[in-house]
Amino acid sequence: MDLLHNIGVKLIWVAVLGDWLNLVLKWVLFGERLYWWQFSIACETGPGSPSGHAMGSAGVGYVMVTSETSKENHCFNITHLRVTSAFRCLQLMLWMLLGLVELLVCMSRVYLAAHFPHQVISGVISGIIVAEIFSRVQWIYSASLKKYVCVTLYLLFFAVGLYVLLKAVGVDLLWILAKAQKWCISPDWVLLDSTPFASLLRNMGTLFGLGLGLHLSGYNETAGRKHSSSISIRTGCIGVSLVLLQLLDKMTSSSSNQLLFYLLSFCKSAVALVLPTALVPGVICWISSKSKHEKDM
Ligand SMILES: O=P(O)(O)OC[C@H]1O[C@@H](O)[C@H](O)[C@@H](O)[C@@H]1O
Helix, strand or coil: CCHHHHHHHHHHHHHHHHHHHHHHHHHHHCCCCCCHHHCHHHCCCCCCCCCHHHHHHHHHHHHHHHHHHHHHHHHHCCCCCCCCHHHHHHHHHHHHHHHHHHHHHHHHHHHCCCCCHHHHHHHHHHHHHHHHHHCCCCHHHHCCHHHHHHHHHHHHHHHHHHHHHHHHCCCCCCHHHHHHHHHCCCHHHCCHHHCHHHHHHHHHHHHHHHHHHHHHHHHHHHCCCCCCCCHHHHHHHHHHHHHHHHHHHHCCCCCCCHHHHHHHHHHHHHHHHHHHHHHHHHHHHHHHHHHHHHHHC
16 A cells, blocks of 8 residues: 555545544534525525634645655654754744634635634634544555445434434424525525435545545456556546546535435445545556557567
């Protein structure tokens, strides 16, 4: 397993678990929002505390900066005692960049009146905590498909169970959805894909897709199609994956049937991970090895 592979895996785990935790915290904390219904991009259907935008960007940004600085450490081949000034400068610049990005994200959410200041600050802090916890977790890099399926099901049933349990005792966790439907200036602004269950299914699809993609790419490698060596093959995989992901992103499903919408949301997110991790590299390597074989004959 190389370093870049591990960084990619950690990024997705932090993004998914961070967003899942954001959903649970929002349900538990019941955070009110300000006047979020006055802008289309801020007409959110989930409670306000902690901010999902602040939490997600902080968690993912923290992983990127810490991984990049340790990767540079690896590239420069330097010991802890002999850290060069260029390396320190790079570290400082990356941390400053992350600070600036977070400042802009938080200010924009408060400016749009989607959040109170304490909600964006708690979002940044909780995002960093999630990322820091995952920097100590090692089993994610070698988790089997079975483990991915178990974690996906556990997270899904935990969130749905919490919703059903609280509903049974008279607490409606979707209270802010009704508010959005009542107050957002245009009904078109209330998008089904911003609802808590759409976000839950999207995250579960992403985690399952990652597990499936890694499992299939492991199968590709044992089948002799090693797709990590050639730069041209890697570039081809990135290019084709980006085009296919753009096409996938453009696919929308009708929101008239909510259950079907959530199911398709799960499938779309899973496919978005299987494509670049297994399908595209597998097919490109198969084509290239076939043409090489034909040339040799
Ligand atoms: O809490 P915020 O900053 O308004 O963010 C809301 C977003 O939070 C994310 O966690 C969800 O995945 C999105 O579906 C949702 O739109």
